[in-house]
Amino acid sequence: MTGERVKRLDLAAVSSRSIEIQALMNPERMQGLGFGFALLPVLRRLYPAPEELARALKRHLTYFATHPVLAGYVLGVAARLEERRAAGEPIDDSEIDTAKRSLASPLAALGDPLFWVTLRPFAGLVGILGIVFVPSPYAVGPDLRVLLCPLLTLLTYNAVAWPYRVFAVARGYAHADRPGDILRSLDLAELNRALSRAGAFGFGVLLTAAWMTLDPASRAWGASVIARVASLAPLWIGGFIGFIGLKRWPGRGVEVGLAVLLVALLLAWIL
Amino acid sequence: MLPEMMSVAFLGGTLALDRNVGWSLMLSQPLVGACLAGILLAPGSDIEIWALRIPLGIGAILQLLLTDASLPAAQRPHDTATAGVVGTSVALLGMGHIDHDLAASASGLFWIVVGVAAGLLSAIAGGWVGRLHRARSRGDVARADRLAETGAVAAFERLYWGGILRSFALGAFWAWGASLLGVALLMACVPNLVAAATGPRVGFVFAALTGAGLAAGFHAHVRGRPKAWRWLALGVIVTLVLTTVLFRGAA
Numbered sequence: 019m020t021g022e023r024v025k026r027l028d029l030a031a032v033s034s035r036s037i038e039i040q041a042l043m044n045p046e047r048m049q050g051l052g053f054g055f056a057l058l059p060v061l062r063r064l065y066p067a068p069e070e071l072a073r074a075l076k077r078h079l080t081y082f083a084t085h086p087v088l089a090g091y092v093l094g095v096a097a098r099l100e101e102r103r104a105a106g107e108p109i110d111d112s113e114i115d116t117a118k119r120s121l122a123s124p125l126a127a128l129g130d131p132l133f134w135v136t137l138r139p140f141a142g143l144v145g146i147l148g149i150v151f152v153p154s155p156y157a158v159g160p161d162l163r164v165l166l167c168p169l170l171t172l173l174t175y176n177a178v179a180w181p182y183r184v185f186a187v188a189r190g191y192a193h194a195d196r197p198g199d200i201l202r203s204l205d206l207a208e209l210n211r212a213l214s215r216a217g218a219f220g221f222g223v224l225l226t227a228a229w230m231t232l233d234p235a236s237r238a239w240g241a242s243v244i245a246r247v248a249s250l251a252p253l254w255i256g257g258f259i260g261f262i263g264l265k266r267w268p269g270r271g272v273e274v275g276l277a278v279l280l281v282a283l284l285l286a287w288i289l
Numbered sequence: 290m291l292p293e294m295m296s297v298a299f300l301g302g303t304l305a306l307d308r309n310v311g312w313s314l315m316l317s318q319p320l321v322g323a324c325l326a327g328i329l330l331a332p333g334s335d336i337e338i339w340a341l342r343i344p345l346g347i348g349a350i351l352q353l354l355l356t357d358a359s360l361p362a363a364q365r366p367h368d369t370a371t372a373g374v375v376g377t378s379v380a381l382l383g384m385g386h387i388d389h390d391l392a393a394s395a396s397g398l399f400w401i402v403v404g405v406a407a408g409l410l411s412a413i414a415g416g417w418v419g420r421l422h423r424a425r426s427r428g429d430v431a432r433a434d435r436l437a438e439t440g441a442v443a444a445f446e447r448l449y450w451g452g453i454l455r456s457f458a459l460g461a462f463w464a465w466g467a468s469l470l471g472v473a474l475l476m477a478c479v480p481n482l483v484a485a486a487t488g489p490r491v492g493f494v495f496a497a498l499t500g501a502g503l504a505a506g507f508h509a510h511v512r513g514r515p516k517a518w519r520w521l522a523l524g525v526i527v528t529l530v531l532t533t534v535l536f537r538g539a540a
Contacts, residue, residue, distance in 0.1 A: 040311035042452040044427040051433050052311065055449045058442070072440035079437055086311040135358050138315065139509040142352045145320045149345050161341040164328060167348075168321040175315040211515075218517035221510040222524020228503060230532065232496065252493045256500025264508045268359060271505045272367050272412045275354040275498070279406055282497035286490040 022064050024101050024191070031059035032097060033187045036090045048083035053093070053118075060097040064104040074100065077111055084122035085129025087179050087186075091200055092121050094190020121190075121197045128206040136210050137178055140217040145171035147220060150227045178209070256282060290382065294465055296329040297378045301371045301464020302457040308370035309422060309456045319355050319408065322373030323348030330381045343384070343397060344377045346495075347404035351376060353502030354405075355412060358509040368415025371464045375415075376408025378464070379471035386472070387479050398495045399486055405498055407471045418463045422456055 039052035054075050061078075065071040084092060095117055103109040148167040182204075193200050232253060247254075256278045263274035300322070308317035315321060327344025355369040380400040429448060436445040479486075511517040 037312050038310050038449075038453055040309065041449060041456060042426045042429050042433070043309075043311075044423065044430055046427065046430055049311075051430065051449065054433075054437070055446065058446065062442075068440045068442070071442055072437055075442055075445065076434070076437040079433060086313055130360050133313075134361055138318070139356045139358045141315055142318050142320055142356055143506070143510065145318075146349045146352060149349055154342075160331075161345070164324045164341040164344055167345065168318075168324040171318055171321055172315055179313070214514050215516065215520045217510040218514060218520035219524040219527075221506055222521040222526075223528045224506065224524075225503065225521075226525045226528035226532075228499070232499070250496070252496035253500040253503075256497030256502075257504045258500075259497075260501030260504030261507065264505055265512075268508070269357045269364055271354040271357060272365070272409050274505070275405070275409045275501055278497055278501040279402075279409070279494065282494040285497075286493040287485070289493070 022066075022101075022104060024060050024063055024097055026188075028059045028063050029094070029097065029187050029191055032056055032093050033090060033184065035059070036093055036187065037086075037183065039086055039089050047079065047081050049086070049089065050079050050082045053082045053089070053096075054078040056089075056093055057096060057100075060100060064100055077114065080115065082118060082122060084126040085133060087133055087182050088125040088129045088204075089122075090183060090186025091125060091190035092118050094187040094192070095121055095194040095197060095200075096190075097187070098191045098194030117194075117197065121200070124201055128201075128204070128210075132206050132210040132213070133179060136213045136217060137175055140213050140220065141171045141175035143217060143220045143224065144174045147224055147227075150224065150231070178213075252282065252285075255285070293330050293378075293382060294469060297326065297374060297468050298461040298465035300325055300329060301374050302461030304370040304374060305460020305463075306453065306457050308368075309419070309460070310453055317370035319351035319369055319373035319376075320348035322370065323351065323377040323404070323408075324373075326374040326377035327381065330378060343380050343400045343404060344373075346398075346401035347376045347380060347408060348373050350401070350405050350498050350502045351408045353506045353509075354409070354498075356505065356509045366416040366419060367412040368419050368463070369412055371415055371460060371467070372408040372412040374464050375411035375467045375471060376404035376406075378468035379407040379475060380404030382468065382472045383475040383479070387476060398488075399491045402491060402494050402498065403475065407467075411467045411471070414467065415463050418459060422459050425455060426452060 035056040035058070039049050039056055041055075042051040043049055044051075057078050058075065061071055061074045065074050078096065082092075096114060099109055099114050099117055103114070145167045148170045149163055152163050152166055154161050154163055190200065232250065259278050259281060260274055263277060264271065267273065304317045304322050306312055307314055316325075323344045327341055327348075331341060351369075351373050355367070355372060357364050357369075380403050383403060384396075384400050429452060433445055433448060436442075436448065511521050
């Protein structure tokens with residue numbers, strides 16, 4: 019029993035370490051080693067005796083898996099529980115472990131669809147839309163889109179993700195006794211729905227822009243429909259193989275891309 | 290070429306950190322990686338326009354093809370982080386050395402196709418390299434437990450920092466090695482392909498890859514998402530209306 023209290027600086031150190039939580043990720047413990055590593059500044063504060071510190075660290079090297087952006091909430095809750103335990107409250111290992119798991123699983127269930135399935139593709143799409151819509155120099159001078167488009171991708175993703183990252187540990191620490199409040203206040207499902215719709219809208223914009231850019235006759239409305247469709251034959255072929263391939267083998271964009279490349283090379287050679 | 294390769298290695302290592310360590314800043318997206326590599330490797334002003342557009346083309350197509358909108362557990366173990374860097378490096382370094390052999394009309398698109406091909410192949414092989422890091426991380430579990438049990442907390446921290454350094458080193462080594470290998474293969478093959486790489490042929494392949502990218506984008510943004518078709522249609526209509534209004538205004 020030390021009676022030490024966690025300081026803001028400790029929580030800030032935990033926040034900064036939480037961004038490296040996956041460095042030793044493995045199937046056996048997932049982010050378990052990273053969790054222990056991130057929590058160390060707090061454990062050092064609460065357990066100055068080396069034996070107690072070692073025991074506390076070992077407690078937090080068990081299996082742990084959640085979304086990396088939201089891991090800070092669980093770290094904050096664990097920091098608060100460890101503080102209470104160090105102050106002499108009867109909190110055992112299993113109680114801390116249960117609190118971690120009960121928060122980590124729903125955060126992963128809400129965070130993965132938002133950040134990996136929706137926001138990440140959307141951020142990439144915004145960067146690609148930048149290529150289409152930001153004016154480019156036609157004669158001389160550097161093409162600044164090479165700087166602007168990745169910046170759009172980075173800003174789109176991080177504008178959503180960083181507020182969660184920066185305040186997660188402090189909020190988890192403050193609401194450690196009411197983890198349900200944390201989950202309710204995040205609005206992750208609503209955000210996911212909104213971004214999903216924005217992604218579909220943005221893809222509609224991209225499709226139209228691609229068609230208007232690549233259709234060589236799109237500004238010559240008098241040309242025959244057959245001629246215009248035929249002029250886009252390679253695009254249709256690639257799109258068809260890509261669509262069927264990814265429908266049959268979801269997530270194998272690399273293999274499907276290589277297949278399209280081979281077919282296109284073959285057809286280009288023959289034709 | 291040595292300074293350029295050092296830049297490529299540093300960039301590859303940084304992007305590997307973003308993907309593997311948990312930064313998740315999206316630096317490891319193919320579009321971002323390709324553009325950053327383009328900025329680092331931009332050659333002289335005489336071919337600046339194309340040199341900066343090639344990374345955009347490579348990055349956009351790879352971004353669409355490599356965006357896997359599934360949960361991490363269901364994803365294939367491909368290295369999408371360094372694919373954009375390797376693709377752009379191979380294209381720009383190759384262009385700097387052997388561009389004069391190609392017809393000017395096909396030149397830009399040719400290097401985009403080369404970069405996309407290099408990026409796709411690099412994503413597969415990079416996945417194998419990534420397994421080295423994961424295998425070592427698995428071995429670190431027992432070591433971390435032992436260190437915690439013996440109270441060697443500082444040694445545990447060193448072990449963890451070592452894991453971060455290993456991730457950087459593997460990413461850097463892979464980006465460097467794959468780019469070098471790609472440029473070497475290109476220098477060996479391209480002189481034999483000059484006659485065949487005509488403008489229409491290269492354009493055909495480029496358009497097919499763009500089509501595949503758009504199909505992949507459809508799967509990522511529309512398929513299986515509730516009410517996505519309505520929003521897709523709205524996007525199409527808004528773009529058409531705005532374009533028409535803007536064209537009329539300009540006329």
